[in-house]
Amino acid sequence: MTESNFDQFGLDRQIVAGVKAMGYTTPTPIQQQAIPVVLEGRDVLGIAQTGTGKTAAFMLPILQRLMKGPRGTVRALVLAPTRELADQTYDVTRLLGQHTRTRAVTVYGGVSKLRQVEALRQGAEVVIACPGRLLDILADRDIDLARVEVLVLDEADRMCDMGFLPDIKRILQVLPRHRQTLFFAATMPDEIRKLADSILHNPATVQVGIVAPAATVSHAFYPVEAHLKSKLLAALMQATAMGRVLVFTRTKHRASKVARELGKLGHRVAALQGNMSQNARQAALDGFREGKFDVLVATDIASRGIDVTEISHVINYDMPDTVDAYIHRIGRTGRAAETGEACTFLTPEDEEMTRAVERVLPEKVERRWLEGFDYDAPPEPKGLPRPLGSRQRQPGHAPHVGHGERAQRREEAPRVGGRATNPERRGR
Numbered sequence: 001m002t003e004s005n006f007d008q009f010g011l012d013r014q015i016v017a018g019v020k021a022m023g024y025t026t027p028t029p030i031q032q033q034a035i036p037v038v039l040e041g042r043d044v045l046g047i048a049q050t051g052t053g054k055t056a057a058f059m060l061p062i063l064q065r066l067m068k069g070p071r072g073t074v075r076a077l078v079l080a081p082t083r084e085l086a087d088q089t090y091d092v093t094r095l096l097g098q099h100t101r102t103r104a105v106t107v108y109g110g111v112s113k114l115r116q117v118e119a120l121r122q123g124a125e126v127v128i129a130c131p132g133r134l135l136d137i138l139a140d141r142d143i144d145l146a147r148v149e150v151l152v153l154d155e156a157d158r159m160c161d162m163g164f165l166p167d168i169k170r171i172l173q174v175l176p177r178h179r180q181t182l183f184f185a186a187t188m189p190d191e192i193r194k195l196a197d198s199i200l201h202n203p204a205t206v207q208v209g210i211v212a213p214a215a216t217v218s219h220a221f222y223p224v225e226a227h228l229k230s231k232l233l234a235a236l237m238q239a240t241a242m243g244r245v246l247v248f249t250r251t252k253h254r255a256s257k258v259a260r261e262l263g264k265l266g267h268r269v270a271a272l273q274g275n276m277s278q279n280a281r282q283a284a285l286d287g288f289r290e291g292k293f294d295v296l297v298a299t300d301i302a303s304r305g306i307d308v309t310e311i312s313h314v315i316n317y318d319m320p321d322t323v324d325a326y327i328h329r330i331g332r333t334g335r336a337a338e339t340g341e342a343c344t345f346l347t348p349e350d351e352e353m354t355r356a357v358e359r360v361l362p363e364k365v366e367r368r369w370l371e372g373f374d375y376d377a378p379p380e381p382k383g384l385p386r387p388l389g390s391r392q393r394q395p396g397h398a399p400h401v402g403h404g405e406r407a408q409r410r411e412e413a414p415r416v417g418g419r420a421t422n423p424e425r426r427g428r
Ligand code: AMP
Pocket: 023, 024, 025, 026, 027, 028, 031, 049, 050, 051, 052, 053, 054, 055, 056, 321, 322
């Protein structure tokens, strides 16, 4: 197998150091396609969702461009629909560019304008902005966009959905006509296609088709605080009839821990993670395939070799890092004519990835709360480990996954997906 890595792009050493610091080893498909053409200076029409690695796909070549040329003037402008996406893009830019002396500033509504203007006065090469506040600052003449060399429209379709099209057009008027434009959208309805056609010159189209997951899989999200995940897993497995179950965790350590905890509760369970010897991994896989274990707790990387049919449930104990990984994970269930269920635990921090996952699924995913489960239990005091699931349900309580009143109440509770609404979105 040819190992593909980031050296192939000829990026500056300082930028590659940032890539390493982020822990990226292999470019994602959108990065593989987009980085070379963006480096050539071409306009790009990128059809890709959040979760595909598109931020680095445009930001790495931008950082490469910024290594040469003047500092302290705005040379790259990224327009984003929401402050969450702007913040996320800012974080990636700062980390990837940590050895390059590049300065990035975010500009969006709902927070102090003065602070943003002061940050701009100190000089930045990259501005990541939501359209509303940017126009506001432009009107005050507190930003100069006359030397912008690259414009990125990120989630352009969502910006249009949110009514930002007139704002975008006004911003385009103050940008130099001679520039590179990178246009990203997850979907291409007519209005977006027209906008792209009107601003891109001879663009290279890059597209990552996220294959829609099998229709035989039903999806459910279980909102839960992070400290209650183990208990919820134990309770869910007790309350639901499951066949073969594959549980995914983000880290190797957690895979082992969750497997241990389930084992203590009497489940026939094995872990599958990268720290295990090849023999131990094979034994876990064989045991799972042959029915010696009903539950396998795996990390994404370790799970690559799993080819076991008849998996009834995939449980995402941790939300995966990318939409691709979600599709991959749940591709393990609902194979052929069988049906399967994908249950994903959602903590409030998973909100952005949740939206990204929902965008590739045909319908909004049902939020479920397990009846009888104590969602308000406080974290265990440190040093007093309590066996997993020891307190999860009143004896004799019928196991039942409810979507009734309690679910309704939880839907309204600010703690579940309860971030403040985006002020850029309000009143527009
Ligand atoms: P994005 O689509 O840009 O929001 O990226 C989604 C997630 O994938 C982020 O958490 C990135 O840090 C991560 N990511 C991006 N590129 C890579 C890569 N080449 N390898 C591993 N993770 C990546």
